[in-house]
Amino acid sequence: MKIKELTKMSICIAIICISAYIAFPLPFSPVMVTAQTIAINLVALVLTPKQSFLVVILYIFLGVFGLPVFSGGTSGLGKLFGPTGGFILGFLIITPLISYLKGKNNSFKRYLFITIFIGMIVLYIIGSIFMSIVQNVSIISALSLAVFPFIVGDIFKCFLSSFIAVKLNKVLKD
Incomplete structure (x- = not known):
């Protein structure tokens, strides 16, 4: 990997770590409202699939x-x-x-569509099933605790991350 790619990846890890601190709890849910959705989407939209996977696995290792x-x-x-x-x-x-x-195109509409209708839905499915199993609650209860209260905010975060990614990708062109 080139130094430029490693630098981008390092900055992305730092952004994810920092975004976890921009958080506040909801009294009725074990899930906190964080800026991580913005960071994760941003990482995905500015890096390659391989780079974004490595960034997230390193982030997880740091936490573990x-x-x-x-x-x-x-x-x-x-x-x-x-x-x-x-x-x-x-x-x-x-x-x-x-x-x-x-x-390959730097498209706000495409980014927004992908983050909302694929990224968030897949994340909600994985997170809800996992919570349902760990908490021993129904999938409906897990959705009520961990998804429904966050949908509007997550859509806003998808807008924000898509907008920022379009601007960053213009600047970061190889």
Whole structure:
């Protein structure tokens, strides 16, 4: 890999880590509102599928090995295998998927469509199923706790990340 690519990837890891600190809890849900959706979508939209996968796996390793990089400054295997762990693991799937599907053109509409209708839906599915299993609740309960309250905010975050990605991709052209 070139130094430019490694630098972009390092900055993306830092952005994901920082975005986890921009968080606040909801009293009725174990899931926090964070800026991670923006960061994950941004990573997927500015990097290649391979690069975005590596960035997220390194981010997860940082958290598993004790650095406080998960939502609200938490870390450890307990967080990864807790009620919200499915969302963290879902990042590992949606970033290369979004990155692959974004195409070659720097298109806001395409980015927005992919992040909302593929990225968020896949993340919601993975996170909800994981939460349902870990919390031993129905899938409807998991959706009520971890998806429904976040949909409007996540759509806004998809708009924001798509907008930023279009601007960044213009600047970062090879």
